[in-house]
Amino acid sequence: MNLVTLVQHSTQYYLFDTQQGKLMFDCGWPGELAHFKEIARRAGIKLSEIKLILCSHYHMDHAGLVQDFKNMGATLILMESQIGAPQTLNEYMLKKNIPMTPIKDEDHVLLKFSESRAWLAKLGLAGEIISTPGHGADHVTLILDDGSAFTGDLPPRFLVTEDQTDAIEAWNRIHEHPIARIYPSHGPRHEMYPNYNQESA
Ligand SMILES: [Zn+2]
Structure with a gap:
């Protein structure tokens, strides 16, 4: 896997080569496109190479x-559980008066988990x-068959308390797969102990 990690402020963005250009997992801070472009340039990447978000x-x-990349021709993949989430973010940003190019509710690919x-x-x-x-x-x-899990902002398993049933369920689902390493959106990547499984946690 040819993985490139871009870091903008405290957040990491993961880029994968695909047959349709680069797929990027997560998509930058609002209003910071020029800064993101410079970060990508230093990694040898043109923003126009990023085709899927x-x-x-x-x-x-x-x-x-997201909308800035869509405007440059990238395709947003919206998962079925994310319907309406871009608009909730748009409203939040408006309320907080933080500039962001609003994400249009069009021109995305809607994907079911079962089809992923x-x-x-x-x-x-x-x-x-x-x-x-x-x-x-x-x-x-995002889980790849080479054992990589890109876990976004899911709290690390060891920090999850018993009342956080959603997060416990999420980690159980992740560990149904043979995970070798975790790539969070904040903080360092970490390797799983060999043959780690949920029972040993
Ligand atoms: Zn978050």
């Missing part, structure tokens, strides 16, 4: 540049996208 969830540091494996396969990526509430109902995790 998938957001772990619709908070401002994960989806702030076949859809990723068409791009040449082996893996799937699963629903992982625990940091908002719209939160999703």
Whole structure:
């Protein structure tokens, strides 16, 4: 897997090569396109190479540049649990008076979780996208068959308390897959202990 990590402020953005250009997991801080372009340039990437966008969830540091990228020709993949989430973010930004290009409720590809494996396969990526509430109902995790899990803002498993049933359920779902390493949106990547499974947690 040819993985590139871009970092803008405190948030990490993961780029994958696909047969249709680069897929980016999460999409920048609002109003910071020029800064993002410079960060990408330093990594040897032109923004025009980024053809597909998938957001772990619709908070401002994960989806702030979605419409800017759509305007440049990228396609947004909206998961079924994320319907309406871009508009909720638009309203929040308006209320807080933070400038962001509002995300239009059009020109995206709406994808069911059950279809994600076949859809990723068409791009040449082996893996799937699963629903992982625990940091908002719209939160999703990208899991690749090489054992990588891109977990967005899901709280780390060891910080989850017993009353956080959504997050516990999300981690249980993630660990139904043979995960070798976790890539969160904030903080360092971490490797799983060999043969880690939920029972040993
Ligand atoms: Zn968040």
